[in-house]
Amino acid sequence: MINIKNNxxxxRLSKNLTQQELANQLNLLLLEGMKPISKMNISNWENGKHSIKPDIARLLANYFEVPLSYLLGYEKEINSALYETLPTVIQKTDEQYEYYLELYKAAVIEANNQLDNVVQALNPEKQFSFEKISEFLIALAGEITKLETSSEALLKLKDIQIQNITMKHEFEQFKNYFENK
Known part of the structure; x- marks a missing residue:
């Protein structure tokens, strides 16, 4: 449970809303199965008397277009050092992604080549030795391992890219909120 502070x-007051108006607007945004929000809920959250569920906290943060951490009172100002390094982090992550993407592409090409070798080796007219066929299969297995490793890295890096973009967006929302206040 998360305790909402005075933010x-x-x-709410920055949007010139009463507690009832805010409750009514939030109720329009609730997903099916979520408990309706009352004026009393809003009052209790504002005064720190009750905790709310994280899904409602996220709904409130999205409604007010502020980071969840600001809504909850965890932040009062932007961590400028992190904000300033974020573009570098994003760039380095993008560079790593491109590196692994190139490895993946090269492994796809080499795996196709090795697969062609295996198919050729299995052709009875070619008369390849068992050892040579084994070499081709081992090489193919190696390329498949490279594909697996690079695809796992790409998926992890894609998740990091999404987190970076989300963090950047939340920083910008937070910054814009205070600049327009």
């Missing part, structure tokens, strides 16, 4: 009240 909820500040955000």
């Amino acid at each position: 909820l009240k500040d955000l």
Whole structure:
């Protein structure tokens, strides 16, 4: 359970909403099966008397277009050092992604070549030795391992890229909120 601090009240007042108006607007955004929000819920959250579920906290943060951490009172200002290094982190992640993408592409080409070798070796007219066929199969297995390793790295890096973009977006929301206040 997350305890909402006074930032909820500040955000509500910045939109010139009463507690009832905010409750009504939030209820329109609730997913099926979620419990309706009342004026009393809003009051209790603003005064720190009750905790709310994380899904409602995210709904509130999205509604007010602020980072969840600001809504919850965890942040009062942007961590400028992190904000300034974020573009470098994004660039390095993108560079790593491109590196592994090139490895993946090269492994696809080499795996296809090795597969062609195996198919050729299995042709009865070619008369390849068992040892040579084994060499081709081992080489193919090696390329498949490279494909697996590079694809796993690509998936992890894609997740990191998404996290970086989300973090950048939240920083920008946070910054814009205070610049427009």
